[in-house]
Amino acid sequence: MAALAILVSVFAxxxxxxxxxxxxxxxxxxxxxxxxxxxxxxxxxxxEIADKLYxxxxxxxxxxxxxxxxxYSEQARDAAVLTGKHLKDTEITTRRLQMRLVDIKRTLxxxxxxxxxxxxSRLEQVRISLLKKMFPGGTR
Numbered sequence: 001m002a003a004l005a006i007l008v009s010v011f012a013x014x015x016x017x018x019x020x021x022x023x024x025x026x027x028x029x030x031x032x033x034x035x036x037x038x039x040x041x042x043x044x045x046x047x048e049i050a051d052k053l054y055x056x057x058x059x060x061x062x063x064x065x066x067x068x069x070x071x072y073s074e075q076a077r078d079a080a081v082l083t084g085k086h087l088k089d090t091e092i093t094t095r096r097l098q099m100r101l102v103d104i105k106r107t108l109x110x111x112x113x114x115x116x117x118x119x120x121s122r123l124e125q126v127r128i129s130l131l132k133k134m135f136p137g138g139t140r
Contacts, residue, residue, distance in 0.1 A: 019045065020042060020045050020046070023038055023041060023042050023045070024042065026038060027039065027042070032079045032082050032083050033079070033083040033085045033086075035075065035076065035079040036076040036077075036079050036080045036085070036086035036089070036090050037076075037086060037089070039072045039073070039075045039076035039079065040072070040073070040076045040089075040090060040093045040094075042068070042072045043068070043069045043072040043073045043076070043093075043097060044093070044097065046065045046066075046068040046069045046072065047065075047069050047097055047100055047101075049062075049065045050062045050063075050065035050066050050069065050104070051100070051104055053065060054104055054107070054108065054112075059112050059115075063115040066101075066115055066116065066119045067115075067119070069097060069101075069119060069123075070118075070119045070122040070123065073094050073097060073122070073123055073126050074122065074126055076090045076093075076094070076126075077090060077094070077126045077129055077130055080130065080133075081129060081130070081133050084133075087130055087133055087134050088134065090126075090130055091127055091130040091131060091134070094123050094126050094127050094130070095127055097123055098120055098123040098124060098127065101116055101119055101120045101123065102120060104116055105117065105120070
């Protein structure tokens with residue numbers, strides 16, 4: 001049974017990787033206004049992978065997946081700010097990703113938390129940028 005569970009887990013990660021590569025190729029052909037949803041889908045898939053890798057104790061590959069979460073969230077923000085499209089959805093998804101990172105961080109040892117904290121900070125900066133674009137007057 002354990003071997004079957006491992007096989008299913010490996011297959012799921014491999015299938016997810018295939019769809020990630022497809023999404024990344026698809027992203028390269030899209031206009032700026034169409035990029036945020038694809039970038040966010042990639043970020044969400046990378047988050048799933050990072051979470052699974054942390055559960056399995058594979059911190060280095062999980063950290064690399066977290067880097068992609070931050071990178072693709074930033075790309076979604078950049079395209080949304082540039083075009084003015086998908087701002088709200090990008091902020092909501094980024095907030096959801098950030099909250100999931102906070103949950104993941106709570107499960108990790110102190111030594112494994114810094115990369116997660118860095119990713120949380122990067123996503124917070126993405127959200128701040130989006131909120132400033134959506135609400136240019138800000139608070140007084």
